[in-house]
Each structure stands twice: as structure tokens, then as C-alpha cells.
Amino acid sequence: RKVVSVQDYKARLKNYGVEDRLTLTVWTRGKERDITLQARAFPLQRAPELAYSLLGLEVEKRSEDGAVVAAVKPGGFLDRTGVRPGDVIRYDIHIDKFVRQGETYMFFFRFEGFIGEDHLITMRDGCAGFFTEAEVRNSGGIIRREDETAPHPGRKDFTELVPLKCERYDEDAVDALRRGDLAACFGSAFSGVTAPEGLRLPGGLMRLVHRVVNLDPRGGRYGLGIIQAEADIHPDDWFLTCHFVDDMVMPGTLMYECCMHTLRIFLQRLGWISESPGACYEPVVGMESILRCRGPVTPETRTVLYEVEIAEIGYGPEPYALANAMMYADGRPIVRFENMSMKLSEASRHEIESFWKEKRRATPTPAPAVFTREQLLAFCNGNPSEAFGEPYRVFDHERKLARLPRPPYLFMDRVLKSDPPPWVLKPDGWMEAEYTFGPDAWYFRAGRSTTMPFCILLEVALQPCGWLAAWMGSALKSDEDLKFRNLGGTAVIHRNVPQDAGRLTMRARLTQSSFAGGMVIEHFEMAVLDADGPVYTGTTYFGFFTAAALEQQVGIQGTAAQAYQPGLEGSSDGEPFRMDAGRPLSPDDMESDAAPPMALPAKALSMIDAVELWLPDGGPHGLGFIRGVKDVDPDEWFFHAHFYQDPVCPGSLGVESFIQLIKFAALQRWPQLRETHRFEMLTGQTHQWIYRGQILQANQRIEVEAVVTQVTEGEAPTITADAFLKVDGLFIYQMEGFGVKLTPIVQS
Numbered sequence: 001r002k003v004v005s006v007q008d009y010k011a012r013l014k015n016y017g018v019e020d021r022l023t024l025t026v027w028t029r030g031k032e033r034d035i036t037l038q039a040r041a042f043p044l045q046r047a048p049e050l051a052y053s054l055l056g057l058e059v060e061k062r063s064e065d066g067a068v069v070a071a072v073k074p075g076g077f078l079d080r081t082g083v084r085p086g087d088v089i090r091y092d093i094h095i096d097k098f099v100r101q102g103e104t105y106m107f108f109f110r111f112e113g114f115i116g117e118d119h120l121i122t123m124r125d126g127c128a129g130f131f132t133e134a135e136v137r138n139s140g141g142i143i144r145r146e147d148e149t150a151p152h153p154g155r156k157d158f159t160e161l162v163p164l165k166c167e168r169y170d171e172d173a174v175d176a177l178r179r180g181d182l183a184a185c186f187g188s189a190f191s192g193v194t195a196p197e198g199l200r201l202p203g204g205l206m207r208l209v210h211r212v213v214n215l216d217p218r219g220g221r222y223g224l225g226i227i228q229a230e231a232d233i234h235p236d237d238w239f240l241t242c243h244f245v246d247d248m249v250m251p252g253t254l255m256y257e258c259c260m261h262t263l264r265i266f267l268q269r270l271g272w273i274s275e276s277p278g279a280c281y282e283p284v285v286g287m288e289s290i291l292r293c294r295g296p297v298t299p300e301t302r303t304v305l306y307e308v309e310i311a312e313i314g315y316g317p318e319p320y321a322l323a324n325a326m327m328y329a330d331g332r333p334i335v336r337f338e339n340m341s342m343k344l345s346e347a348s349r350h351e352i353e354s355f356w357k358e359k360r361r362a363t364p365t366p367a368p369a370v371f372t373r374e375q376l377l378a379f380c381n382g383n384p385s386e387a388f389g390e391p392y393r394v395f396d397h398e399r400k401l402a403r404l405p406r407p408p409y410l411f412m413d414r415v416l417k418s419d420p421p422p423w424v425l426k427p428d429g430w431m432e433a434e435y436t437f438g439p440d441a442w443y444f445r446a447g448r449s450t451t452m453p454f455c456i457l458l459e460v461a462l463q464p465c466g467w468l469a470a471w472m473g474s475a476l477k478s479d480e481d482l483k484f485r486n487l488g489g490t491a492v493i494h495r496n497v498p499q500d501a502g503r504l505t506m507r508a509r510l511t512q513s514s515f516a517g518g519m520v521i522e523h524f525e526m527a528v529l530d531a532d533g534p535v536y537t538g539t540t541y542f543g544f545f546t547a548a549a550l551e552q553q554v555g556i557q558g559t560a561a562q563a564y565q566p567g568l569e570g571s572s573d574g575e576p577f578r579m580d581a582g583r584p585l586s587p588d589d590m591e592s593d594a595a596p597p598m599a600l601p602a603k604a605l606s607m608i609d610a611v612e613l614w615l616p617d618g619g620p621h622g623l624g625f626i627r628g629v630k631d632v633d634p635d636e637w638f639f640h641a642h643f644y645q646d647p648v649c650p651g652s653l654g655v656e657s658f659i660q661l662i663k664f665a666a667l668q669r670w671p672q673l674r675e676t677h678r679f680e681m682l683t684g685q686t687h688q689w690i691y692r693g694q695i696l697q698a699n700q701r702i703e704v705e706a707v708v709t710q711v712t713e714g715e716a717p718t719i720t721a722d723a724f725l726k727v728d729g730l731f732i733y734q735m736e737g738f739g740v741k742l743t744p745i746v747q748s
Contacts, residue, residue: 087116105130142294142326142333154222157314161271161356162189164217169265170377171211172407174229175588177265178203179442184407186269187373188414192502193273193359194438198280199344201261201268203590205238208258209306212265220309221324227266228307231258235299250297255335259325262306263342271356272319274347284320284341295334304329308340315349371415371433371467379470380406381644391423391476400645401475402484402544404466408442408587409641409650411435411460412506415467420510423473425520430509431471433464439499442587446604448595452497453605454681454738455656457528461536462486462652464508465524472510474544478518482544484643486651487521488690491538496680497530505529511539520544556692556724559731563724564620564707566613576629577614577664581606586637597678597745600663604637607657608704611664624669624708624721628661632727634697649695654702654733658723661706662740666719669711673742682718682739693732702727710739717742 016022022037069087072079083089093111100106106129113121131139169185176184180195201209210231220226233240233250240248264281272281297304305328312322320343327335344352375387384392384401395401404410412433419429447453452460466484475482497504505528512523521543528536581603582593589604600606608628618625632649639647663679670677695702706723718741725733 082118083115088114090114103132104135136296139294142292142336144333144336149221151221151223154224154310155312155314156224158270158319159353161352164270166217166219167212167215167269169212169215170381173377174201174209174211174265175203176407177201177268178207178588178590179408180440181438181442182268182273183373183413183436183438188369188436191413191436192438194440195268195273196275196277196279197590198278199268199273200590201264203588206257206261208254209261209265212262213305215266215269217270222309222311224310224313225266226307226309227262228305229262229265230303230305232303233297233299233301240297240299248299252291252293252335255293255297255327256291256337256340258304259306259308259327259337259340260342263308263321263323263325263340266308266310267319267321267342267344272344272347272352273355274344274351275355276346276351279344279346281342282345284316284322284343287322287339287341289340290336290338292336292338293334294336295329295332297329297334301329305331311339316343317348319344319347319349319352369414369416370418371471373413376404376410376412376414376467377407379467380404380410384470388422388470391473395475400481402466402470402482403643403646404463404470405459405642405650406644407641409459409638410463411456412463412467415464418468418471420468420472422471423476425472425474425477425510425513427510427512430507431464431468433467433506433508434503435460435506436503438502441499442584443605444499445592445602446584446587447601448599449601449679450499451680452499452501453601453656454493454659455605455650455652457493457497457536457681458652458655459650460504460506461491461526461528461538462489462540464506465522465526465540465542468508468510468524469522469542469544474520474522477515477520478544478546480518480546482518482520482546483550483646485543485545485550485648485694486691487541487543488688489538489540490686490688491526491536491540492686493536493681493683495530495532495535495683497535501530503530504535518546519549550694553693553730553732555730555732556690556734559724559734563705563731564618564625566615566618566625576610576612578610579606579608596674597676598667598674598742600660600667605656606660607653608660608664611661614665614668616668619707619709621707621709623711624665626661626665626706626708628657628664628704628706630657630702630704632695632697632699632702639697647697651689651691651733654691654695654704654725655689655735655738657702657704658706658721658725658735659738659740661704661723662708662719662721662738665706665708665721666717666740666742669719670717670742673717677716677742677744680741680743682720682741685720685737685739687735687737687739689736690734691732693727693730695727695732699727703729715744 019038024035024037026033026035069083069085069089071085072083091111091113093109095107095109098105098107106127109126110124173185178201180200182190182193182195208231209229212227212229214228217225239250239254243249243251306325308323308325310321310323314320320341323340325337325340326333378387380403383396385396392401413436414434416432416434418431443453443456507527508524510522511525514521521541523541525539527534579600583589583591584602584604586604607630609630611626611628613627615625638650638653642648642650667674703726704723706721708719708721710720712718718739720739722736724731
């Protein structure tokens with residue numbers, strides 16, 4: 001049988017034992033190849049690494065007293081609870097009795113947990129049994145009594161901090177919470193609010209909530225709120241394969257954790273934010289909770305739903321909430337948690353209310369949006385009619401519409417005004433949009449920079465043009481589906497955008513449009529401004545093309561003869577310089593590897609795999625020639641983000657690959673400045689770009705060749721270059737006049 005997915009492939013491998021061999025026939029790079037795999041045992045020496053990642057804990061040895069803590073991850077849960085190296089973790093487990101009912105055996109147990117001399121947890125009236133698959137299948141699930149579902153007034157001592165309404169969040173929005181980007185999930189009320197590390201929704205192996213299908217702040221049995229969230233289950237999920245080898249089910253403890261994550265999202269939407277460095281969400285000490293389990297999550301399960309109802313909320317003095325939760329497996333109620341508790345430690349009513357009061361005073365009330373974040377997301381990957389209205393209903397299901405990028409590559413939050421009316425494609429006045437961001441936005445970590453990477457700034461400028469084109473009804477000019485592509489532009493960076501700028505305003509207006517042969521060409525003027533004025537201005541032009549027109553990709557004509565070709569000095573027997581990008585590995589990766597102040601981007605934003613050739617005296621100006629390469633990975637995150645139903649590598653990331661080559665050349669030329677300077681884009685000079693092709697998932701190899709055109713020395717050296725980008729040997733991008741400045745770090 002064919003393997004049709006990663007999950008299918010991994011599931012097949014489970015049928016093989018250690019040292020078994022498996023031969024696969026695969027297609028790669030257009031050729032059929034045979035690959036032989038041999039199963040190996042999981043290296044036990046990596047178990048401590050996994051424990052440290054999940055629990056923030058290293059165990060040194062085992063003794064009669066329990067496990068001895070060797071190291072505690074700073075900022076982790078156990079660190080916050082006071083666990084220190086040398087402490088002993090001990091559980092005293094007692095089995096009270098065994099019971100046989102027919103052919104079913106059950107046992108009753110209890111335990112006490114300790115860390116050092118501190119009593120950590122008590123569990124009593126525990127019950128577990130040995131059941132046949134038929135008994136599990138026919139258990140009936142959780143059956144609630146009438147008095148457990150009837151409306152009942154909850155207890156509330158809580159004043160609304162931010163405007164609340166019924167909402168739902170897709171997978172990208174929930175992932176934004178893992179980055180601390182609350183506005184990307186919750187909307188403009190949270191603009192400029194970045195959740196500290198300890199308050200972010202867990203990710204990585206603990207990515208247990210994928211989307212929120214309903215959040216009603218006044219719903220539920222108690223009238224205090226209800227949230228329903230979902231997660232997709234795969235047969236190869238780690239929590240199934242490790243629990244247990246012959247009877248794979250999700251651990252009950254992890255089910256509880258899933259519901260706690262869901263509760264955390266609800267409370268964060270209420271505005272439970274603290275700037276205290278030790279703040280975290282954790283259970284209320286001394287509060288008794290009850291668990292009932294009447295069914296499993298297995299490899300056959302497809303979707304689980306977590307439903308959490310708030311029963312009590314207030315301050316004591318820390319903000320706290322009590323809730324009841326139900327967990328469903330493919331619609332069947334299997335687990336019930338009663339009296340779940342959560343508090344925001346090291347916070348108080350005064351602190352939280354003061355935080356939001358200060359934010360309202362410091363943040364000017366934005367003008368009413370003519371186009372909201374929710375409408376933008378519908379434009380990105382939802383029903384276009386929910387964004388623009390009835391004329392675009394045909395694109396909901398029957399046809400495909402050119403979209404804006406999806407998060408994490410969407411850099412618009414709202415449209416404040418549009419002088420041009422909808423559905424009228426002609427030059428007119430300006431539209432104005434806003435984008436808000438925090439200092440811990442993923443691209444600052446990925447770019448290893450305190451200023452906004454150029455690829456992000458370019459997208460901030462271009463995306464309003466894409467919105468305006470859709471607003472004017474460009475896609476309705478053809479009976480065929482059209483794809484939207486940037487063709488080029490000319491612009492100037494006036495100032496670099498610091499990570500604490502908080503908000504950018506974008507303006508765009510159509511200056512010219514033409515329609516011929518089923519294609520639409522549109523020219524725009526664009527501007528990006530911060531609180532102090534313009535940071536980026538220029539002109540750009542786009543095209544709407546049929547799929548057939550884009551398939552006839554011929555590239556930039558005449559560039560093969562125009563591009564610089566290194567002579568004999570360009571032949572090298574040495575190994576290429578491989579980029580050691582490091583973490584974060586993707587936009588939703590919360591970990592960051594240490595790097596010097598002047599460093600190339602991490603993996604999440606690295607667009608060069610290796611530098612094949614660096615000639616310090618090469619190029620037509622004798623100032624340097626550099627060639628970088630990248631293998632196209634069809635699974636890279638940007639294909640998913642850019643665009644829905646039309647995956648293509650953003651042109652801005654092609655420009656980013658060129659800028660990374662300039663930075664590489666700067667590091668080779670001034671290695672002594674690595675610890676004392678940082679990279680910024682060169683300002684005040686005109687640059688331009690031309691695109692005449694696209695990078696698709698089916699492509700194989702990207703090459704970027706840059707020639708250094710100018711170098712200045714001094715306290716803040718600069719380097720300027722031009723470049724061509726090729727995909728599978730075809731010249732498709734040309735970039736001129738881009739430069740990087742090495743700025744001294746100001747010592748306080």
C-alpha cells in the first residue's frame with residue numbers, strides 16, 4: 001500500500017522491531033530511489049534530555065528515599081515551586097484493596113507526594129481497573145445527573161478589564177499565544193501587550209490545544225463563561241506511543257493538562273496579565289479536585305474537545321478561578337474534572353486593574369476600523385464573503401481568490417479608512433491600515449536583531465496594496481481564477497524600526513491599472529510611518545495572472561549575460577560554509593540559542609543554507625563576490641503562510657536571502673566587531689527589486705549571487721551590494737542598492 005502521509009509512514013514503522021530492515025521506494029528530485037531503513041532502539045541516554053525539556057528537571061540518581069534532583073531549569077514550573085538541586089522527590093503509594101466484579105478486576109489506591117520535606121500533593125479514593133476492549137467501548141462514557149447540568153448561579157467578584165464578546169480562534173491565532181503575541185489572537189484590545197515567558201501557552205511537545213471553537217464570556221451552566229477547544233490526534237503522537245507500548249492511550253494526567261491549557265486561554269482573554277517576573281498560572285493550593293474517567297483517547301481517535309465552564313472567579317488576593325471541565329473523544333464524553341482551580345500567582349486585583357487602566361490612558365483610542373482583524377483573517381484563509389461581502393461569495397467554495405498571507409506572515413491588524421469605494425478599480429485616494437507588535441515578536445528573536453528585519457518591513461508596506469486590490473474588486477475582472485504576484489518596486493528606508501516602536505501605520509493608493517489578455521497590472525504608492533513620521537516610502541507594482549500564464553516562467557531576460565561571472569579565482573576545492581542557524585527553528589519555536597550582538601538570523605528566518613563561494617576581492621568593483629545557496633524544502637513554514645490555496649515563497653524572503661549574504665560578507669570583513677556592533681539596514685538611499693518568476697514547492701535549488709558595490713570604513717562601517725536570485729538555474733529576481741550598516745552598541 002502507498003504511504004500517503006507522515007502519520008501513515010510512522011504508523012507503519014511501529015510494526016517493525018529493533019534491528020528490522022525496511023526498504024522504501026520513494027520519489028525525490030524527480031527520480032525514483034530505493035532507501036533502506038533499519039530500526040534502532042531509542043537511546044536511553046536521551047531520556048534525561050526529554051525530562052528536562054518537559055519538566056525542567058534533571059535527576060541525578062535513585063535512592064531508597066526517591067529521586068534526587070540534580071538540576072532545575074530556570075523559570076520552569078518546578079523552579080517556580082521552589083524545587084532546588086539536592087531535593088528528593090518521593091511518592092508514597094498505598095493500594096488499599098482489590099475487587100473482582102465478574103471477570104473485571106479493580107483496585108483502590110491513594111498516594112502522597114513530597115519534594116524534600118514539603119508535602120506537594122494528596123490523592124485519595126483512586127480506582128483503576130483491567131477491562132476488555134469491548135467493556136471500554138461500551139462503557140457509555142460520562143453520564144451526568146440532571147443536577148449537574150441545570151443552570152446554577154456562579155460566584156463572581158470580578159470587574160471586566162477588556163471588552164468581551166463571543167469569539168473563536170484558529171490554529172494560527174492559538175499559536176500566537178505561544179509567542180506571547182496576544183493581539184494576534186485576541187484582537188486590538190491587546191495591542192502592544194506581550195505576554196511574559198512564564199504566562200505563554202506551552203508549545204513544543206506540550207502543544208495540546210490546536211484551536212478554540214467557542215469562547216462565550218457569559219455562557220456555561222454558571223453564566224460566568226465557557227470555552228471549547230479542540231486538538232487533532234494522530235496515531236504517532238508522543239503521548240500515545242509512550243503510554244503504553246501495547247495499549248496506547250493518552251495519560252489521564254495529560255488530559256487534565258489539556259483542560260488547564262484551555263482554561264488558561266479563557267483567563268488570558270479576560271485580561272489576566274502581570275508584568276511581575278515570577279508570575280505564572282498554577283493551581284490553587286489546598287483546593288480539592290475530582291476526576292472521573294470513563295473512556296480513553298487512542299490511536300483511532302481523530303479529534304478531542306475540551307469544554308471548560310467557569311463556576312467561580314475572584315481575588316483571594318491573587319486572581320483565581322474554579323471551573324468544571326468535560327473532555328470528548330470524537331464526540332463521546334470520556335472525562336470529567338470538577339473543581340479545577342487556577343490562579344495568577346504574584347498578582348493582585350490592584351495590579352491587574354492598574355495595568356489595564358494605564359494601558360487605556362497611554363494608548364490613544366484607535367479610530368473605528370472599516371476592516372477588522374477578524375475580516376482580515378477571513379480574507380487570509382476563510383470565506384472571502386465574510387471579509388468583503390456578497391460580491392466575493394463565489395470565492396467561498398466555487399472559485400479561488402488571491403489572498404493575503406496567513407499568520408505568522410500577516411502584518412496587518414485593521415484598516416482604518418479607505419478613500420476609494422469598494423468594487424471600483426481606478427486610481428483614487430489613500431487607504432490607511434495599522435499593524436501593532438511587541439518587542440518579543442517572533443521575527444526579532446529569529447532575526448537576532450533589535451530592529452525589524454527588512455523582509456518584515458517590506459511585507460508591512462506591500463500587504464495594504466494587496467488588500468486595496470481586493471477591496472477594489474480586481475479578481476472580478478476575469479472569469480478565470482487569478483494569482484497575485486508582486487513584480488517589483490523602488491523605495492527608501494528612512495529609519496530602522498526598533499522593536500519597541502509598538503505600532504506602524506501603513507498607507508497605499510492605486511496610481512495606475514491596466515487590463516489585457518486576462519491579466520491585471522496595478523501600480524501603487526506606499527508609505528509606512530511610526531509615531532515620529534515616515535520610516536519607509538516608495539512605489540511598487542503587482543500583477544494578477546492565470547495559473548497558465550505563471551507556468552510559462554521565463555525569468556528576467558538577458559541577465560545571464562549581464563550577471564558577473566567569476567573567473568579562475570572563483571573555482572574552489574574547499575567545502576562550502578554551512579550556516580549554523582540555531583533556534584528558534586520556526587516562528588512558533590519559543591526557544592532561542594545564544595548569539596553575539598552581530599549575528600546571522602536563526603533557522604526560523606535563515607534563507608541561506610550555505611555560502612558556496614566568497615571572493616573578498618571579486619566582483620566587477622573588486623570589493624567582493626559571494627554566492628549562497630538554499631535547498632527548497634516544500635514543508636517550510638512560509639509555504640503554509642503564503643498563501644492559502646496558492647503556496648509560494650514570499651519575494652520578501654528572497655530579498656532577505658540577499659541581505660543575509662551582505663551580512664555574511666560584513667562578518668568576514670569586520671570579524672572584530674561581532675561583539676561590539678549590531679546590524680541595521682542602511683538608510684537614506686534608494687533600492688529597487690524586480691521579480692519575474694516564483695519559487696514553488698516543486699523547485700529544488702535557490703542560488704543568490706551578490707556583488708559588493710561600495711564599502712565605507714569608520715566607527716559604523718557600511719556595505720552595499722547588488723544581486724541576482726536564480727531558482728533551478730533560471731534568473732528570476734534582481735535587487736540593487738541594498739546596504740547594511742554596522743552600528744556600535746550604546747553602552748549604558
